[in-house]
Every structure is written in C-alpha cells, then in structure tokens.
Amino acid sequence: MDLTMQVRFLSCIILTACHGFLLTNKTGIPSVGTSAFTDYHYLMLTDALGAQKQLLSQMETFVLQLQNQLKTVNQEVKDLKSGNSAVHQSLAVVELKNETSELRVKTTRLQNSYDILQKKFDTIQNENNVLKHDNAALKSQITDSHNLSIHTKQQLDSLTHSIAASNIQNVTTIQSNVDTLTSQVKSRLHSLEQNYALLSKEIRTVNGTIKEMDQHVALTSCGKNDADYIGGHLIKFPVTKTSIGINNIAEFVKTGQFNCSKSGVYLFSVFVTRVGNGDSQFGMYRNDHPISSVMIEYGAKGNHFSGSGTVVVQISAGDILSANTVSSFRVSGTYSCFTVIKIY
Numbered sequence: 400m401d402l403t404m405q406v407r408f409l410s411c412i413i414l415t416a417c418h419g420f421l422l423t424n425k426t427g428i429p430s431v432g433t434s435a436f437t438d439y440h441y442l443m444l445t446d447a448l449g450a451q452k453q454l455l456s457q458m459e460t461f462v463l464q465l466q467n468q469l470k471t472v473n474q475e476v477k478d479l480k481s482g483n484s485a486v487h488q489s490l491a492v493v494e495l496k497n498e499t500s501e502l503r504v505k506t507t508r509l510q511n512s513y514d515i516l517q518k519k520f521d522t523i524q525n526e527n528n529v530l531k532h533d534n535a536a537l538k539s540q541i542t543d544s545h546n547l548s549i550h551t552k553q554q555l556d557s558l559t560h561s562i563a564a565s566n567i568q569n570v571t572t573i574q575s576n577v578d579t580l581t582s583q584v585k586s587r588l589h590s591l592e593q594n595y596a597l598l599s600k601e602i603r604t605v606n607g608t609i610k611e612m613d614q615h616v617a618l619t620s621c622g623k624n625d626a627d628y629i630g631g632h633l634i635k636f637p638v639t640k641t642s643i644g645i646n647n648i649a650e651f652v653k654t655g656q657f658n659c660s661k662s663g664v665y666l667f668s669v670f671v672t673r674v675g676n677g678d679s680q681f682g683m684y685r686n687d688h689p690i691s692s693v694m695i696e697y698g699a700k701g702n703h704f705s706g707s708g709t710v711v712v713q714i715s716a717g718d719i720l721s722a723n724t725v726s727s728f729r730v731s732g733t734y735s736c737f738t739v740i741k742i743y
C-alpha cells in the first residue's frame with residue numbers, strides 16, 4: 400500500500416511539470432534566453448499565476464482525495480487485519496477463502512483417498528508377495544515332479560530292458576514247459592475219457608443187473624377141480640393165491656405155462672395129489688426140458704397120494720416153467736399147488 404501511495408505522489412509531480420511546459424507554450428515565451436519583460440509578458444505571467452493557483456487548488460483536491468483513499472485503504476487494512484468485517488471484504492478474498500476451504504476439503508478427501516489407496520496397495524503388495532512365494536513353491540514342486548517323472552521313466556526303461564533281456568529265456572523255458580504240460584494233460588485227459596466211457600458202460604450194466612435183481616417175482620397158484628390128465632400134458636393151477644411182479648398171470652391161468660419176464664435165480668416148487676390107486680409120475684420143465692421128475696406112489700390106505708419136487712433154476716427173460724404129467728392119472732385140484740419165487 401505504501402508503494403501505491405509513492406507512485407501516486409510521483410505521478411502528481413510529473414503532472415505539475417507538464418503544466419509548467421503548457422504554461423510556456425501558452426505564454427509564447429521562449430523557454431531559454433529571454434532578455435526582457437513586457438506588459439504582455441506581465442499579463443501572461445498573471446494569467447500563469449492564476450493558472451498556477453487553479454492547479455494548486457486542483458492539487459489540494461487531489462491530495463484530499465488521496466487522503467480519503469488512504470483512510471479507506473487504512474480501514475481496509477484494519478478490517479483485513481481484524482478479519483471480522485465480512486461486509487468490506489472483497490469478493491475475491493471471500494472467493495479465495497471459499498476456494499481455500501474447498502481445497503482443504505478436497506485435500507482432506509484426497510488425503511483419505513490416498514490413505515485408502517495406500518492401504519490397498521499394501522494389501523495387494525502383500526498378496527503379490529504371497530503369490531510370488533506360492534509361485535516359487537509351485538515351480539519347485541513342478542521341478543521336483545519333473546525330476547521324479549524322469550527318474551521313474553529311467554527306472555521303467557531299465558526295468559523293461561532287464562525284463563526283456565533276462566526273461567526271454569525264462570519265457571521260452573516256461574512256454575516249452577507249458578507245452579509239455581499241456582500235451583501231458585491232453586493225453587491224460589484222453590485216457591481218462593476212455594476210462595470214463597468204459598466205467599459208464601460197466602455202471603450201466605451193473606445198474607441194469609441191480610435193477611433186475613431188485614425186481615421181485617413170487618407166485619403160488621393151486622388147482623380148482625379134480626381133473627383126469629393123460630401123460631405128457633400141462634397141469635393147470637388156475638386158483639392164484641399169491642402173485643407179485645407178474646404181468647401175464649392170465650396167460651398162466653389159462654395155459655399153465657409160467658413165462659418169466661425177468662431173468663434171475665428162482666426157486667421152483669410143485670406138489671401134486673393123485674386121486675385113486677396106482678403109481679403115477681409128473682415132471683418139472685423149463686422150456687420143455689425136464690429139470691426134475693417126481694414119483695407118486697400109492698399106499699395101503701385111502702385114495703389120495705401126493706408127491707412134490709423143489710429145484711433152483713437159473714432163468715433168462717422169456718423162459719417158460721411148467722409142470723407136466725408123465726403118466727395118465729386124475730389130479731386133485733384142491734391138493735395141488737405151483738410155486739415160483741425169484742431169489743435174486
């Protein structure tokens with residue numbers, strides 16, 4: 400402010416000098432080398448004095464203005480110093496203050512943002528460090544794995560080579576052994592199959608024999624009425640007492656021929672009673688061939704005389720057993736019976 404005042408004074412002095420030059424121009428007096436005063440010159444001087452007075456009054460007015468301005472400026476300075484006169488504060492200062500406070504707020508915000516960013520950066524840096532560490536560990540693991548796989552591959556190669564080299568001989572030996580064993584097993588199997596076939600056949604035969612042996616045959620059949628027979632005829636025994644395992648009993652009842660359908664060893668027994676005096680004879684037959692002959696002799700008393708025969712015969716299926724008269728005589732039906740039993 401002091402500077403401004405000095406400038407204003409200086410410009411005032413310059414202004415005064417200018418008026419002096421105007422004066423000389425107005426008066427028409429040459430500025431340098433004037434030799435004599437005239438009336439004209441006096442008048443001109445008076446005028447000049449009047450003008451000088453005017454100038455002085457102007458100067459006074461100007462100084463007053465300056466004083467006023469100085470007062471105002473002093474007041475402004477005071478106000479500025481005390482800072483409690485918002486009314487007189489210039490708009491620029493208020494704006495500046497406003498801007499300053501805004502800037503402060505913004506600066507605070509920026510500071511906060513910066514702090515947050517710094518924290519985030521720190522976190523990211525930490526994470527990055529952890530990741531770096533993990534990455535290093537992973538790299539190391541990968542290297543280890545790679546090494547391990549190389550090692551394993553080498554082992555596998557050497558194993559394959561050793562297997563290939565040392566075991567070809569073994570494989571050939573084993574193959575040859577297996578071939579020998581296979582052929583032995585085949586031969587043994589063949590002979591076993593043959594044995595089995597033979598055995599099966601034998602078993603079937605034995606089974607058939609057992610089956611036949613297991614089949615029971617038993618018959619006892621007796622005569623009905625007394626009947627006269629001439630020699631060489633089949634004696635009939637139509638009254639059946641026991642019949643087991645016999646299919647064609649009706650044939651036997653009708654003809655007196657016992658047709659053995661099952662082969663085996665049989666007990667064959669016949670007793671015949673003759674009515675009337677005199678010797679008589681009958682025979683036991685298998686397929687028309689006599690097995691046994693029985694003589695019936697008469698005694699001193701009565702007129703019924705009997706004789707019996709018992710034999711064991713080997714029978715094949717289809718053989719015929721029968722009792723035939725040899726001489727002619729009358730046979731008592733009631734006291735004559737025919738018995739056959741298969742023993743085994």
Ligand SMILES: *[C@@H]1O[C@H](CO)[C@@H](O)[C@H](O)[C@H]1NC(C)=O
Pocket residue numbers: 424425
């Ligand atoms: C001086 O006054 C004369 C006549 O009034 C004028 O022509 C001339 O320009 C003036 N000179 C100066 C320097 O003002």
Ligand SMILES: *[C@@H]1O[C@H](CO)[C@@H](O)[C@H](O)[C@H]1NC(C)=O
Pocket residue numbers: 493494497501
């Ligand atoms: C100062 O700033 C506030 C908020 O930005 C605004 O409302 C007000 O008008 C401003 N004052 C001046 C004088 O610029």
Ligand SMILES: *[C@@H]1O[C@H](CO)[C@@H](O)[C@H](O)[C@H]1NC(C)=O
Pocket residue numbers: 542543546
């Ligand atoms: C991987 O194998 C190479 C060569 O065998 C060896 O030099 C290196 O030390 C091994 N690295 C590790 C991590 O075992």
Ligand SMILES: *[C@@H]1O[C@H](CO)[C@@H](O)[C@H](O)[C@H]1NC(C)=O
Pocket residue numbers: 565566569572
């Ligand atoms: C295979 O060969 C090796 C070495 O030649 C031998 O030690 C091993 O007993 C053999 N194995 C068989 C099953 O022959």
Ligand SMILES: *[C@@H]1O[C@H](CO)[C@@H](O)[C@H](O)[C@H]1NC(C)=O
Pocket residue numbers: 602603606607610
């Ligand atoms: C024996 O004979 C019976 C009856 O005919 C039959 O069921 C069985 O299968 C036979 N067994 C054999 C070993 O032939």
Ligand SMILES: *[C@@H]1O[C@H](CO)[C@@H](O)[C@H](O)[C@H]1NC(C)=O
Pocket residue numbers: 658659660717719
């Ligand atoms: C005995 O019986 C068998 C079977 O039924 C038959 O084939 C055969 O002809 C019979 N024999 C006689 C002499 O009737």
